[in-house]
Amino acid sequence: MTEVLAVAAITVLAVISPGADFAMVVRSSYLYGRTAGLLAAVGIAAGVCVHVAYTMLGVGLLIAETPELFTAIKLVGAAYLIWIGVQTFLTRTRLEVDLTEEKTRGSALRTGFLTNVLNPKTTLFVVSTYTQVVDASTPLAQQLGYGGFMSFAHWAWFSAAALFFSSDRLRARMLAAQRVLNRAIGSLLVTLGVLLALAPSGH
Numbered sequence: 355m356t357e358v359l360a361v362a363a364i365t366v367l368a369v370i371s372p373g374a375d376f377a378m379v380v381r382s383s384y385l386y387g388r389t390a391g392l393l394a395a396v397g398i399a400a401g402v403c404v405h406v407a408y409t410m411l412g413v414g415l416l417i418a419e420t421p422e423l424f425t426a427i428k429l430v431g432a433a434y435l436i437w438i439g440v441q442t443f444l445t446r447t448r449l450e451v452d453l454t455e456e457k458t459r460g461s462a463l464r465t466g467f468l469t470n471v472l473n474p475k476t477t478l479f480v481v482s483t484y485t486q487v488v489d490a491s492t493p494l495a496q497q498l499g500y501g502g503f504m505s506f507a508h509w510a511w512f513s514a515a516a517l518f519f520s521s522d523r524l525r526a527r528m529l530a531a532q533r534v535l536n537r538a539i540g541s542l543l544v545t546l547g548v549l550l551a552l553a554p555s556g557h
Contacts, residue, residue: 397466
């Protein structure tokens with residue numbers, strides 16, 4: 355029972371701590387609407403499943419114990435955040451996207467997925483939870499349950515954020531100040547990317 359509570363507490367704290375996932379959901383929600391925000395949340399939850407899968411297969415331990423591999427993942431993730439941030443910052447026109455188009459739906463889902471799956475913060479969260487908190491003798495079904503909870507918690511939190519930031523009244527106000535918000539969110543994503551790239555790889 356103590357293990358269950360520990361995993362739950364760590365997961366909740368990891369989910370609600372602000373970071374790239376949250377910034378990306380806000381970006382998708384106010385620029386492209388509710389569907390995009392919700393799809394980004396689904397993508398983030400799917401990314402968590404990838405982290406859980408490779409951790410349970412033992413690859414997570416390899417990443418944790420191989421500084422060069424971890425650094426490579428960190429730099430790819432940082433480059434992705436900087437790229438999205440620069441794109442957002444430089445956007446000058448009002449964006450109106452028809453989410454009935456399959457391409458747009460796929461883009462929102464892919465953005466959420468890549469933001470999470472390339473995020474070393476999530477890598478460390480999942481790997482450390484399974485190696486430091488979850489006992490090796492814990493039944494496989496229970497370990498899978500932990501992974502399911504981690505993914506669900508991310509989906510629930512970021513779906514709630516998407517619903518909030520895509521509400522008609524709030525979104526109208528945000529779109530009215532779109533240029534300022536684009537620069538603010540773009541700057542935040544670039545800053546997160548730079549800090550990630552410059553952060554020590556020791557872990």
